[in-house]
Every structure is written in C-alpha cells, then in structure tokens.
Amino acid sequence: MIVVTGATGNVGQELVRILVDRDERVTAVSRRPAHMPEGVRHHQGDLAEPQGLGPALEGADALFLLVAGEDPQGILERAAAAGIRRVVLLSSQGVGTRPEVYAHPARFEDAVRRSGLEWTILRSGGLDSNAYAWAESIRTHRTAAAPFGDVGLPTIDPADIAEVAAAVLREPGHAGRTYELNGPAPVTPRERAEAIGAALGEPVRFVEQTREEARAQMLTFMPEPVVEGTLAILGEPLPAELEPSPAVREILGRAPRPFADWAARSAPAFR
Numbered sequence: 001m002i003v004v005t006g007a008t009g010n011v012g013q014e015l016v017r018i019l020v021d022r023d024e025r026v027t028a029v030s031r032r033p034a035h036m037p038e039g040v041r042h043h044q045g046d047l048a049e050p051q052g053l054g055p056a057l058e059g060a061d062a063l064f065l066l067v068a069g070e071d072p073q074g075i076l077e078r079a080a081a082a083g084i085r086r087v088v089l090l091s092s093q094g095v096g097t098r099p100e101v102y103a104h105p106a107r108f109e110d111a112v113r114r115s116g117l118e119w120t121i122l123r124s125g126g127l128d129s130n131a132y133a134w135a136e137s138i139r140t141h142r143t144a145a146a147p148f149g150d151v152g153l154p155t156i157d158p159a160d161i162a163e164v165a166a167a168v169l170r171e172p173g174h175a176g177r178t179y180e181l182n183g184p185a186p187v188t189p190r191e192r193a194e195a196i197g198a199a200l201g202e203p204v205r206f207v208e209q210t211r212e213e214a215r216a217q218m219l220t221f222m223p224e225p226v227v228e229g230t231l232a233i234l235g236e237p238l239p240a241e242l243e244p245s246p247a248v249r250e251i252l253g254r255a256p257r258p259f260a261d262w263a264a265r266s267a268p269a270f271r
Contacts, residue, residue, distance in 0.1 A: 001025040001060040002169055003084070005047060006068070008034045010129040011090060014162035015064060016040060022166065029056050050074035057082035062169050065089045065112070067104060072111035079117065086118045086175075088168050090161070093125045093180055094229065097240050101229030109178075118175045120168045125182035125241065126155040126233075128262035131192055138204055138270040144193040145207040147214035148235045152186030154244045157257040164251050179247040186242055187259045195260045199267040211235065 002019055006012035007028030019026050020037045027041045028034065036042050043056035048069035057063070063084050065075065079087065089112045094102035112119045134144040161181055168174045187195075190206045197204035209217075211231060218227040233241055248256040 001027060002062045002064065003027045003029060003056055003060045004064045005029045006064075006066040006090075007036070007042075008032065009066075010127060010158035011161045011165070012064070012066070014159050015165050018162055018166045019169075022170070024170070027056050027060060029053070047075060050078055053078055054082065057084060060084055062086040063088070064165055064169060065108075067091060067108045072108040073115075076111055076115040076117065080115065084117060086120075086169065087112055087115065088120045088122065088165055090165070091121050091123045093123045093182065093241065094233070095123060096180070097238050098229055098232070101225055101232075120174045120176070121178040122161065122165060122168070123178060123180050124156060124161055125180070125245075126153055127161075128155050128157045128183070128259050129266070130155070131196065131263075132266075132269060134193070134196070135269050138196060138200075141205075142197075142202065143205045143207055144189070144196070145209050146189035146193075146234075147209045147211055147231070149190045149206060149208040150188050151235060151237065152188040152191070153234070153237055153241065154183040154186050155192075155259060156181055156183040156248075157259075157262045159262075160248050160252070160256045164248060167251050174251075179251070180245040181247055182245050182256070184244055184256045184258055186244075192259055192263070195263040196267070196270055198260070199263040200270060204270075 002024055004012050004016050007016050008030040016026055016028050028036050029043050029045050031046050045052050045056055050071050057079055063079050065087055091105045091109055092102050095106045099106055109121055137143050193204045193206040
C-alpha cells in the first residue's frame with residue numbers, strides 16, 4: 001500500500017488517480033474530508049500533528065510526503081514504526097539554488113536522508129498550477145497581473161510531477177536519488193496569460209505589477225523571507241533555475257508537457 005499525503009492538492013490528487021489506475025492500494029491523507037476514487041482509503045490528518053498519522057500509515061510500505069509541519073523526524077519515525085520502507089519527498093528546487101531562503105524544505109530533506117528508509121527526493125520548480133492565482137481576475141475581468149512580465153521560467157505541470165512520483169514509488173532504481181523537476185522551456189507570465197486566453201477562446205489582458213505591488217500582495221499569505229526569495233526567482237532567476245531539467249524525460253521516457261497543455265485542461269477554472 002502507498003500513503004499519499006496532500007491527497008487533495010494539485011499533485012496529490014493526480015497521484016492518487018494514477019496509482020489507482022495502476023492497481024495500487026492507496027491511503028489518501030488530507031486535512032479536510034474529501035471524496036476519493038473507489039477503493040481508496042481516506043484518512044483525515046495533518047502533517048503538523050505526526051502523532052495522529054499512525055492509522056494512515058498502518059499496512060503501507062511506501063509514503064509520498066509533502067513538506068508541511070515542523071517535525072519531519074516525528075513523521076518519519078512513525079512511518080518507520082508502521083513498516084514503511086520507501087519515502088518519496090516532494091521538495092523545492094530552491095533548496096539547491098537558494099538554501100538560505102528554503103531552509104524549511106531543506107530540513108525535511110535532511111530528515112529523509114537520515115531516516116534509515118529508502119528515499120528519493122523530487123525538487124520541483126514552479127508549478128503551472130500557480131496560475132490558479134489568476135482564476136478570479138480572469139473570470140471576472142479577463143485580466144491577469146504579475147511582476148516581471150517578460151522573465152520566463154520553465155514551470156512544470158503538476159500532472160508530470162505526479163507521474164514521476166508514481167514511477168519512483170513503484171519502480172526500482174531511484175533510491176538515494178535527488179531529481180530536479182521542471183518544464184520543457186521558460187515561459188513568461190505574459191505568455192502564460194496568452195495561453196490561458198487561447199484555451200478560453202478570448203484574450204486575457206496582462207497587467208505588469210511593480211515589484212512592490214507584488215510584494216505587498218504576497219505578504220498577505222507568505223512569510224517575508226519566502227516572499228523575497230520568490231521575487232528573486234521570478235525577477236532574477238539563476239542559471240540553474242532557467243535550465244530545463246532532463247529528469248522527466250529520463251524517468252517517463254517523454255518530454256514534460258508545455259504550459260499550453262495545462263491551460264487547455266484547466267480552462268474551466270477560468271471561465
């Protein structure tokens with residue numbers, strides 16, 4: 001059995017579906033009640049409270065773990081005690097490129113490596129699904145706002161991360177590996193807005209924010225150090241943050257999906 005944490009998120013929900021389609025037994029963990037595919041065992045739990053995860057881990061041999069909460073060691077100790085042998089951690093590319101900002105996921109990576117379990121780390125770049133932040137403004141005004149309108153990053157489709165995670169959880173040969181995951185080519189915010197407009201069949205107007213406007217907006221839901229790190233990546237990406245990674249192709253045998261594919265599938269959220 002495979003335990004999937006964050007099972008209602010953009011990656012976790014797709015991962016659950018893939019695993020079920022491949023006849024795996026799955027326990028889905030989320031903080032809130034959720035409807036799951038037939039045959040999936042659901043456990044309502046919070047990674048911030050590892051002591052409550054015991055029932056979700058029973059009978060499983062693999063764990064897909066998000067960076068959440070403040071006690072990765074507590075989570076992993078309970079996983080090992082329950083018989084988990086393999087853990088796949090979804091971390092952030094920023095651990096490698098900007099460790100001074102991404103200390104929280106770095107602590108999870110360190111705990112995973114020291115856990116005694118067979119481990120694989122997936123370091124994700126920015127997600128295509130971050131464009132959902134535009135959903136309300138596109139629905140109501142056909143407008144999308146972001147800073148650094150002409151700076152591109154190779155964002156990745158959450159479905160590609162889910163497929164990679166499914167492969168790593170089910171196949172041998174990935175133990176002790178850290179994979180950088182991002183998309184096929186840099187795409188600017190302006191180009192992402194255009195792609196959503198094309199999927200909707202009508203134009204979406206792009207409005208470029210100043211750095212300070214974006215910073216003020218981000219501070220409403222992100223800690224200041226993370227805001228500063230995010231703005232640095234969006235505005236002055238390092239070479240490693242601009243380089244498409246070969247990992248998706250290596251693991252799945254195909255190129256990662258372009259942003260336009262995600263926009264076409266996700267168009268209903270913007271109508």
